[in-house]
Amino acid sequence: MKKNNKLKLLTVSIITIVSSYTVISNRKKEEKLYKLAYIDEVTKLGNKNFFMQKGKEFLENIKNKTNNYLMVLDIDKFKSFNKRYGHQKGNELLYTIGQILTEILSKEAIIARLANDAFGIIFESRNDIEKILTEIEEKISKIKIENKEYQIYISLGAYKIKENEKEIEKILDKALIAHDKIKGNYNKQYMIYNETLEKEIEKEHNIELNMQQALENEEFEVYYQPKINVKTNKIEGAEALVRWKKEDKIIPPSDFIPIFEKNQFIIKLDTYILKKVCKDLEEWKKKYKNISMPLVSVNVSKEHLTKENFKSEYESIVKKRGITPNEIEIEITETATIEKDIISMIKEIKETGFTISIDDFGTGYSSLSMLQDMPIDTIKIDKIFIDQINLNDTKKNIIEYIILIAKKLKIKTVAEGVENKKQVEYLKKLGCDFIQGYYYFKPLTKKEFENQMNDR
Numbered sequence: 438m439k440k441n442n443k444l445k446l447l448t449v450s451i452i453t454i455v456s457s458y459t460v461i462s463n464r465k466k467e468e469k470l471y472k473l474a475y476i477d478e479v480t481k482l483g484n485k486n487f488f489m490q491k492g493k494e495f496l497e498n499i500k501n502k503t504n505n506y507l508m509v510l511d512i513d514k515f516k517s518f519n520k521r522y523g524h525q526k527g528n529e530l531l532y533t534i535g536q537i538l539t540e541i542l543s544k545e546a547i548i549a550r551l552a553n554d555a556f557g558i559i560f561e562s563r564n565d566i567e568k569i570l571t572e573i574e575e576k577i578s579k580i581k582i583e584n585k586e587y588q589i590y591i592s593l594g595a596y597k598i599k600e601n602e603k604e605i606e607k608i609l610d611k612a613l614i615a616h617d618k619i620k621g622n623y624n625k626q627y628m629i630y631n632e633t634l635e636k637e638i639e640k641e642h643n644i645e646l647n648m649q650q651a652l653e654n655e656e657f658e659v660y661y662q663p664k665i666n667v668k669t670n671k672i673e674g675a676e677a678l679v680r681w682k683k684e685d686k687i688i689p690p691s692d693f694i695p696i697f698e699k700n701q702f703i704i705k706l707d708t709y710i711l712k713k714v715c716k717d718l719e720e721w722k723k724k725y726k727n728i729s730m731p732l733v734s735v736n737v738s739k740e741h742l743t744k745e746n747f748k749s750e751y752e753s754i755v756k757k758r759g760i761t762p763n764e765i766e767i768e769i770t771e772t773a774t775i776e777k778d779i780i781s782m783i784k785e786i787k788e789t790g791f792t793i794s795i796d797d798f799g800t801g802y803s804s805l806s807m808l809q810d811m812p813i814d815t816i817k818i819d820k821i822f823i824d825q826i827n828l829n830d831t832k833k834n835i836i837e838y839i840i841l842i843a844k845k846l847k848i849k850t851v852a853e854g855v856e857n858k859k860q861v862e863y864l865k866k867l868g869c870d871f872i873q874g875y876y877y878f879k880p881l882t883k884k885e886f887e888n889q890m891n892d893r
């Protein structure tokens with residue numbers, strides 16, 4: 438071979454080697470970039486970019502497939518898990534959940550981590566959807582990480598994709614609506630989106646839009662339901678119950694209180710109701726000098742009780758109207774008392790002088806020893822027990838026990854939701870102190886209540 442030719446060959450081979458190197462290293466760079474842009478380091482699954490991109494492609498290619506779902510899933514109290522077991526374990530939990538999802542769902546499923554502890558999944562369901570969701574819930578609830586089992590709760594919202602739906606963002610929103618609805622529910626961990634749900638959410642949304650204005654417009658009105666002293670047969674107390682008067686309609690509390698408890702607006706509303714009650718009491722005291730005032734009770738939600746300035750605020754509202762705290766009774770539901778800091782809170786409120794009542798008694802989980810530890814004045818026996826009186830059920834015995842124990846502890850008893858004579862007679866026989874219910878009175882407007890007081 439000529440020298441010149443040899444050189445040529447060498448140059449060509451060098452160029453080939455160098456260029457193929459460049460191709461390889463470019464490919465690696467691309468891979469790296471792809472990973473950065475689309476892969477989640479912790480779970481080794483896709484990230485949100487990946488999810489949106491693949492989701493779009495999935496929707497574009499859907500043909501006559503009817504069982505496609507998009508779902509979002511997150512871990513309840515993931516922050517507490519991290520705090521308790523450390524970040525590393527938290528990451529392992531995320532990874533393992535990703536693995537479980539991959540195992541349960543088909544190979545073609547698009548699984549991604551959307552943010553912190555939230556996963557997004559698009560898949561074709563080849564089985565009964567409820568079965569799949571239950572399986573996911575069950576497997577995750579007893580998750581094993583390095584042979585140790587952890588109890589994990591999730592919230593999962595699913596949406597069944599319609600055939601010609603193409604917008605991934607809208608579909609994701611609907612799964613999120615179902616997810617938000619189930620979040621914080623401990624009886625069930627998943628929800629499949631449906632139209633009623635959407636209407637309900639819209640209603641909730643409307644209530645939230647209007648609540649502040651309604652408060653300013655004084656649309657919330659206090660009704661008073663009398664409590665009758667069983668011995669004297671006279672009205673000696675009343676429960677303040679809110680009604681929302683919108684245009685000519687009356688919206689019952691069951692429609693808005695749960696929403697206000699979620700968004701904390703209940704704090705504003707309850708404070709407002711107390712102010713109204715105190716104003717009314719001040720007025721009645723001036724107007725009816727010869728009548729002893731009824732003990733008026735107001736409902737207070739758990740969210741409110743744990744607020745730092747609750748006690749001082751309530752105290753100052755009452756005193757501004759020249760009312761002593763013991764003229765107002767605070768009703769706290771039994772379920773609220775389970776939490777430790779609430780018990781010490783109750784003690785503080787009692788020290789301020791307010792009268793304290795435990796509402797819906799018998800439906801929560803407080804133990805008898807708790808009753809002993811709490812400085813309470815009254816318990817209200819829940820309506821479900823009163824309803825049993827007609828049935829000669831064994832639950833009748835429970836009322837007997839409650840009243841017996843209350844007497845021993847010098848706690849007064851109020852029976853709630855009493856609707857007929859048979860119930861009244863039975864409660865009288867047991868020595869229940871007060872009766873509140875439709876048998877005597879429904880909740881009355883301020884005017885109606887005043888008239889009743891006058892008739893005593």
Ligand code: C2E
Pocket residue numbers: 662677678679689690691694703707710736737738796797853854855856873874875876880
């Ligand atoms: P609750 O505190 O257990 O109030 C008793 C409920 O039972 C009232 O319903 C009352 O109207 C109803 N009731 C009384 N007697 C009878 C009866 O004989 N038969 C039947 N079927 N029902 C009877 P309401 O006024 O609709 O209030 C529902 C719930 O809303 C209340 O339950 C309470 O938890 C909440 N709530 C009402 N007003 C307020 C408020 O101002 N603040 C807060 N935080 N919650 C309130």
Ligand code: CA
Pocket residue numbers: 676736768796
């Ligand atoms: Ca109550």
Ligand code: CA
Pocket residue numbers: 796797817819853
């Ligand atoms: Ca009650």
